Structure formats: C-alpha cells, structure tokens
Amino acid sequence: MAYSAVRRRNDFEQFGGRTATLNTVPANDSLSFEKFSKAYSIEIETNWQSPVLSRMTQLMALGEDWNSYGAPPIRRETGMFALEVLEKVMQRGTPVPDIVPTSAGGIQIEWHDKSIDLEFHVAAPYQCELWFKDHLEIEPSVSLDLVDNIAAFGNTVAILTRR
Amino acid sequence: MTELPRFRDPPVTEAVLAVQFNTIPLTNALAGLFWGELRERYETVLEHPPLGGAFETFGGDAALEQHVPIALWGASSSRFWYVSNDQIDVLQLQSDRAVRNWRKLSTEQQYAGYFAIKKSFEDDLSQFAAFAYRERLGVVVPNQCEVSYTSIITPPDEADAGKEMSRITPICPLNPAGPEGAVFEGTNTQARFQLNDSAGRPIGRLYASFAPQLAVNGKTVVRVDILARGRPPPAISGALEFMDTLHRAAVTSFVALTTPEMHRIWGVENGL
Numbered sequence: 001m002a003y004s005a006v007r008r009r010n011d012f013e014q015f016g017g018r019t020a021t022l023n024t025v026p027a028n029d030s031l032s033f034e035k036f037s038k039a040y041s042i043e044i045e046t047n048w049q050s051p052v053l054s055r056m057t058q059l060m061a062l063g064e065d066w067n068s069y070g071a072p073p074i075r076r077e078t079g080m081f082a083l084e085v086l087e088k089v090m091q092r093g094t095p096v097p098d099i100v101p102t103s104a105g106g107i108q109i110e111w112h113d114k115s116i117d118l119e120f121h122v123a124a125p126y127q128c129e130l131w132f133k134d135h136l137e138i139e140p141s142v143s144l145d146l147v148d149n150i151a152a153f154g155n156t157v158a159i160l161t162r163r
Numbered sequence: 164m165t166e167l168p169r170f171r172d173p174p175v176t177e178a179v180l181a182v183q184f185n186t187i188p189l190t191n192a193l194a195g196l197f198w199g200e201l202r203e204r205y206e207t208v209l210e211h212p213p214l215g216g217a218f219e220t221f222g223g224d225a226a227l228e229q230h231v232p233i234a235l236w237g238a239s240s241s242r243f244w245y246v247s248n249d250q251i252d253v254l255q256l257q258s259d260r261a262v263r264n265w266r267k268l269s270t271e272q273q274y275a276g277y278f279a280i281k282k283s284f285e286d287d288l289s290q291f292a293a294f295a296y297r298e299r300l301g302v303v304v305p306n307q308c309e310v311s312y313t314s315i316i317t318p319p320d321e322a323d324a325g326k327e328m329s330r331i332t333p334i335c336p337l338n339p340a341g342p343e344g345a346v347f348e349g350t351n352t353q354a355r356f357q358l359n360d361s362a363g364r365p366i367g368r369l370y371a372s373f374a375p376q377l378a379v380n381g382k383t384v385v386r387v388d389i390l391a392r393g394r395p396p397p398a399i400s401g402a403l404e405f406m407d408t409l410h411r412a413a414v415t416s417f418v419a420l421t422t423p424e425m426h427r428i429w430g431v432e433n434g435l
Contacts, residue, residue, distance in 0.1 A: 085218075
C-alpha cells in the first residue's frame with residue numbers, strides 16, 4: 001500500500017475519481033436565490049481541507065516560546081492526529097473551524113457559530129477533550145475526555161452542521 | 164490460541180511491518196550518520212518524500228477507502244530507504260516512522276515468513292532507538308503499528324481474473340447483473356473491519372482490497388492488499404508484541420476472504 005517498495009503496473013482503466021453526475025438541483029425545484037445561495041455556500045464549505053491545512057502548517061512552524069510565556073512548539077503528531085479526526089467528522093456543509101495553538105503545545109479546533117460553542121482540544125494523539133454548549137438550549141451540553149472513540153465529537157459536529 | 168493457517172506456496176509478494184512514533188528531529192545529516200551503522204547490511208540508500216500520518220480512531224464516519232494521509236512536513240524532511248545487498252529487504256526511516264519491507268523479486272524466491280521479517284525489523288528498530296537516544300533525538304515512542312501484505316493471485320484455469328473474481332474471494336458476486344445488453348467487464352472490491360480485543364473494545368482496523376491488474380505477461384491477475392493497523396502500547400517492546408495481534412488478524416482475514424479452491428492451489432498445510 002502506501003509504503004510499498006515494489007514497483008507495480010496497473011493497466012486497468014481509471015476514471016480519476018470523477019463521475020459524469022453534475023449534482024444538479026431536481027427539475028421540479030425552483031431555483032430561488034435563497035436555495036441557490038445555500039447550495040452554493042455548502043459547496044464552498046465542503047472545501048475545508050485547504051484552509052485547515054494552511055493553518056496547521058502555520059502552527060507547525062511555531063518555535064519554542066512562541067507565546068513569550070515558555071510554550072512548547074506544537075508537535076507534528078498532534079497536528080496529524082487532529083487532521084485525521086477532522087477528516088472523519090467533517091460533513092458536507094460544516095463551517096470551517098478556527099484552529100488555535102494552546103500554551104501546553106496542543107491544538108484547539110473550535111466553532112462559535114449558530115448559537116453553538118464547540119471546542120475540541122487535542123493535547124496529543126489519543127488525548128482529547130470535547131466541550132459543547134448550545135445557547136438555544138435545544139441540545140444538552142457535553143464535556144468529555146476522548147481517547148480513540150470520537151463518536152461524541154462527530155455527533156456535535158453533526159448538530160452544528162444541521163443547524 | 165489456534166494455530167495459524169500455513170501455505171506451501173503462498174501468493175505473497177510483499178510483506179510490510181511498520182511502527183509510527185512520536186516525531187523526533189531526524190535530520191538528513193543524522194540519517195546519513197545512521198546509514199554508516201547499517202552499511203554492511205544495506206549498501207544502498209535512496210531518498211523519498213515522507214509519508215503522512217495515520218491514526219485509527221473509532222465512532223467517526225470513516226470512509227471505506229483509506230484516504231491519502233495528509234502530510235505536515237517541512238521541505239527538509241525525507242524518507243530514507245536503506246536497501247539490503249540482495250535488494251530483498253528495505254528499511255524505511257523518517258522522523259516519525261520505521262518500516263520494514265520484504266519483497267519477492269523472483270518466482271523461485273520463497274516467502275521469508277512473518278517471524279523472520281519481524282526479527283530483522285526488531286534488530287533495526289532497536290538499533291535506531293539506541294542511535295536516537297545517543298544523538299539526543301529523544302525516545303522512540305510508538306503511537307501506531309501496521310502489518311500489511313500484498314499478494315498477486317493468478318486465477319485457476321486461465322480464468323479472467325476481473326470477471327471471475329468470485330473464484331478468488333467470496334466477497335465478490337459471480338456475474339453481477341448490469342444494465343440490459345451490457346457486458347460485464349470486471350470488478351474490484353474493498354472491505355473494512357474493526358479489530359476488537361477479547362473484551363470487545365476496538366484496538367485497530369483491517370483493510371482489504373481485491374483489484375484486477377494486467378501482469379507483465381499480458382494476463383490479468385488479482386492484487387490483494389491486506390493492512391491491519393492499530394494503537395500499540397507506547398514502547399518498542401509492546402509495539403512489537405502488538406504486531407503479532409495485527410499479523411494474526413491479517414492472516415486469518417486473508418484466509419476468510421479467499422476461497423477454498425485457492426487455498427488448495429497454494430498448498431494449505433494445516434487443514435483449513
């Protein structure tokens with residue numbers, strides 16, 4: 001697989017991951033500006049990887065004492081783990097999160113949007129904390145330590161995305 | 164624990180053992196210095212771009228296919244291939260990963276076996292950990308382990324591997340129906356399994372894929388990739404022990420995902 005050290009030949013026809021489907025609005029649906037605008041912004045918001053990767057790369061470049069209070073640099077595996085988790089919980093239409101370094105050398109992924117505060121702190125791989133607060137008080141608050149099961153984070157991201 | 168199945172002539176063409184660890188500041192200069200220690204066994208060194216990280220988590224909405232890991236490396240990072248004198252073994256090394264590849268380079272070459280490959284990897288990994296400590300790079304702390312196998316399977320009776328995949332694996336249907344008048348050309352398939360410990364807690368994941376390929380002789384063969392990955396205890400000894408669990412998962416799933424007809428062709432030795 002990714003680490004293979006054998007050169008291989010693959011002559012099967014490839015489609016490059018593209019299909020002919022254009023994902024158009026159903027014929028009986030009206031093309032109001034509101035609908036168009038919503039669909040258009042959802043399309044844009046699926047493209048979260050680029051800004052997130054760009055921000056992560058900035059964080060990886062932070063040196064020792066980047067906050068002038070003795071903070072350690074952000075470890076690469078912490079960034080990798082945060083990206084891996086985002087890859088699994090981000091949905092079509094999820095807003096792009098803010099990503100901030102923490103003074104302990106971790107990474108915080110956060111949204112403060114749609115009357116929801118959602119924060120996911122990665123101290124190191126498999127050392128995470130989740131905090132969720134719905135200011136409309138429709139959904140219960142969440143405060144959890146997470147190790148390798150990220151279902152609770154996925155659920156809160158889904159709530160944010162649906163709202 | 165039950166004995167693992169063995170084949171007289173297994174179709175494996177590559178076996179890969181890997182340990183991912185917390186990043187250490189391995190510069191290109193230090194990788195060259197380490198090569199000096201290995202040079203009697205690995206006379207060639209090659210440089211490649213580094214691999215991205217991979218961490219198994221559970222409860223998320225993971226895609227069936229493995230995604231290409233996103234890399235967060237600076238421009239100065241490299242992955243080094245230390246290639247053995249006979250070209251069969253490769254030790255790959257980068258700032259957060261050590262990988263051992265065993266490669267089948269000729270039809271006469273016998274599969275070395277998991278435990279022999281693991282022993283040589285263990286020796287190299289221990290040597291690297293000692294080097295890292297001596298050079299003040301830090302302690303090698305594993306955070307992920309992998310065992311993977313690639314096999315090239317020639318279908319029986321000159322069968323078309325793409326069309327008759329069901330003779331190779333039970334997870335592919337025989338002659339799947341298509342649109343009216345359409346001619347079935349072939350298929351490939353992937354499967355994913357969550358690996359659990361004896362208490363039912365998730366410890367890793369296993370990925371399997373079957374894909375037809377055109378061989379150099381113009382015939383279609385099936386390439387089978389099986390990869391087991393999970394989070395080991397954070398020490399080299401624990402990681403190597405955990406690798407045995409991944410190996411067992413890879414072997415048993417290979418047997419479960421291939422047909423008895425193929426097992427007979429490969430010369431099953433301990434009666435499945």
